[in-house]
Amino acid sequence: MMEYYQLGVSVIFAVIAVYIFTGSRWRTLYILHRTLPRDIIGAFRFLKVNLLLWYWEKRGFTVARLFTRQAEINPNKIAFIFENQNWTYGVLDKFTNRISRYFRTQPMSRGDSMALLMENRPEYIGTWLGLSKAGFVTALVNTNLRKEVLIHSITAANCKSIIFGGEFKDAIAEIKNKLPDLALYQWTEDSSISVLDGAVDLNKAITQVSDDPVEVDLSLGCPRDKLIYIYTSGTTGMPKAAVISNLRYMLVSCGVYYMLGLRKTDRIYDSLPLYHSAGGIVGAGQALCIGITVVLRRKFSVSKFWTDCIQYECTVAQYIGEICRFLLTVPPSPNDTAHKIRLMYGNGLRPQIWEAFKNRFNIEQIGEFYGATEGNSNLVNIDNTVGAVGFMPKYVGRLYPVGLLRFDDETGEPIRNKDGLCILCKPGETGIFVGKINPKKAVNDFSGYANKEESEKKIIYNVFKKGDRVFNSGDILVMDDMGYFYFKDRRGDTFRWKGENVATAEIEAVISNILSLMDSVVYGVEVPGHEGKAGMVAIYDPQSSLNLHEFAEGLKKTLPVYARPLFVRVLSELPLTGTFKLKKSDLQKDGFNIEKISDPIYLLDKSGNYVRFTEQLHRELKEEKLRL
Ligand SMILES: *[C@@H]1O[C@H](CO)[C@@H](O)[C@H](O)[C@H]1NC(C)=O
Numbered sequence: 001m002m003e004y005y006q007l008g009v010s011v012i013f014a015v016i017a018v019y020i021f022t023g024s025r026w027r028t029l030y031i032l033h034r035t036l037p038r039d040i041i042g043a044f045r046f047l048k049v050n051l052l053l054w055y056w057e058k059r060g061f062t063v064a065r066l067f068t069r070q071a072e073i074n075p076n077k078i079a080f081i082f083e084n085q086n087w088t089y090g091v092l093d094k095f096t097n098r099i100s101r102y103f104r105t106q107p108m109s110r111g112d113s114m115a116l117l118m119e120n121r122p123e124y125i126g127t128w129l130g131l132s133k134a135g136f137v138t139a140l141v142n143t144n145l146r147k148e149v150l151i152h153s154i155t156a157a158n159c160k161s162i163i164f165g166g167e168f169k170d171a172i173a174e175i176k177n178k179l180p181d182l183a184l185y186q187w188t189e190d191s192s193i194s195v196l197d198g199a200v201d202l203n204k205a206i207t208q209v210s211d212d213p214v215e216v217d218l219s220l221g222c223p224r225d226k227l228i229y230i231y232t233s234g235t236t237g238m239p240k241a242a243v244i245s246n247l248r249y250m251l252v253s254c255g256v257y258y259m260l261g262l263r264k265t266d267r268i269y270d271s272l273p274l275y276h277s278a279g280g281i282v283g284a285g286q287a288l289c290i291g292i293t294v295v296l297r298r299k300f301s302v303s304k305f306w307t308d309c310i311q312y313e314c315t316v317a318q319y320i321g322e323i324c325r326f327l328l329t330v331p332p333s334p335n336d337t338a339h340k341i342r343l344m345y346g347n348g349l350r351p352q353i354w355e356a357f358k359n360r361f362n363i364e365q366i367g368e369f370y371g372a373t374e375g376n377s378n379l380v381n382i383d384n385t386v387g388a389v390g391f392m393p394k395y396v397g398r399l400y401p402v403g404l405l406r407f408d409d410e411t412g413e414p415i416r417n418k419d420g421l422c423i424l425c426k427p428g429e430t431g432i433f434v435g436k437i438n439p440k441k442a443v444n445d446f447s448g449y450a451n452k453e454e455s456e457k458k459i460i461y462n463v464f465k466k467g468d469r470v471f472n473s474g475d476i477l478v479m480d481d482m483g484y485f486y487f488k489d490r491r492g493d494t495f496r497w498k499g500e501n502v503a504t505a506e507i508e509a510v511i512s513n514i515l516s517l518m519d520s521v522v523y524g525v526e527v528p529g530h531e532g533k534a535g536m537v538a539i540y541d542p543q544s545s546l547n548l549h550e551f552a553e554g555l556k557k558t559l560p561v562y563a564r565p566l567f568v569r570v571l572s573e574l575p576l577t578g579t580f581k582l583k584k585s586d587l588q589k590d591g592f593n594i595e596k597i598s599d600p601i602y603l604l605d606k607s608g609n610y611v612r613f614t615e616q617l618h619r620e621l622k623e624e625k626l627r628l
């Protein structure tokens, strides 16, 4: 067994280390003992990722070519399972050939982008893959968008045309007059839905072309060419289209495969939206690039999660954001442990519920990872350490080009030393996570956004030495003395009140414990005549079971005065974004304006109790007569 061998090596290293390091010998020995097996296994897997990627790039592989190769070797293996359909590699390949051949006959030029707006289903992947075979770049539009934001997304990526599922016919009808030059193609799953006026019936169109393989034009199908655009939402502003090159798609797919120890015989449950990188790359990429069967679902469902995993015999499942917490709120059932899931991987599992989740659903391994869609550096938790988003080798950390920079709380800018360079954090200090940009290495390149100015904003210059560049993730992390990273906050998700910084994620975690896993979101709101922002929490309480007195008592015990939310908004409906996060920006915009919102609002009074926020209080606050 490789792992035992590695353990042996680590012990030998550890013994040698005792002689080398003079000060704090025992701590050093302990850290080595804890981290060396991890670092060796990690380095070994990382090497495999880099070798394979190097090979793929050298041989000119693109995602489409990797997929076609799978289809040639294993035409009858199932690539995707969806509802009661089995999509083999052979069948999906033929579908992509039809899409590709058809769109080559359309009036578009190489490298043009097309928008795709469709519910999850195998044709979704087949469509963008087919377009990439034809030399087009697909912009994967968030299916929750309507009107102005939908228009913005289409134009931000310069799309000349859009392919939409029949289920979004009305959404397209609403905007088509504002984009008169946009060519429309409707793909209809349900034949009872008629085709929108002015749109091409794609179902019919593609049956009229052959499903024979297309001649891939070598000049376009390069590993570093653009493959798709994925929009990153962010808490404020309009969606930004991040460029995903073939190489990046392959890197993420193969990175997850090797770093988390997936197997070709696994079956992965992917219930996440395919327009996001989690569902569309981290999940679907395992089928396209590696050859693992992936089970897709039209929409994530709390009640169907384990039932599906059992029915489709999945061995691995994906999560994102709050999914794990949603699953914990369902009453226990024998199906909680009747599945064969050994590994769940994803991003955003809160440390507070980590062990409860693992234990209740009997999950052997949690593969939490960290990495922005558009970012150039990633972290992965490969050894099941509770709460960690990943690690960096302790003693050769400099080889992995990421770091935490000290920053100014007020401005968010990195702090610089007298030479004008940035300062790395010590273990235990929170800092901004950055990744060095190295265009020569696929792993560390930054492809940016469709919009060049937006890309520039994410780059910091002169960081470790003059002339270098790093990608600024905007996320605040902390590293412990063993090299494990823990997620703290996203910049913009902190606010200042009474001169103190309040990290919303921390407050949410505390509230989640007090309210036994009710959904809540914390944000700062401006109050006339007050510096900074007052804390506000929106709590989802469909059953009216919230006891504000107990809530206030719970807060008193756990949070300092400045961090306790001054306002509570009780929600009867849950505004979710596509990533299953409560929609913070909208809530923040509403604030405590009771003229605009009908939900009940409560205010924390001086005695530490919540009182109903009335029109009179609202007026006093606006006229600056009320001090908080
Ligand atoms: C799909 O494949 C499974 C075996 O993996 C089989 O049991 C099932 O009947 C197939 N479904 C269809 C509709 O062909």
Ligand SMILES: *[C@@H]1O[C@H](CO)[C@@H](O)[C@H](O)[C@H]1NC(C)=O
Pocket: 306, 307, 308, 310, 311, 333, 334, 335
């Ligand atoms: C448990 O899973 C099985 C198989 O998928 C399903 O038929 C059954 O309805 C589930 N039971 C509950 C209580 O969800």
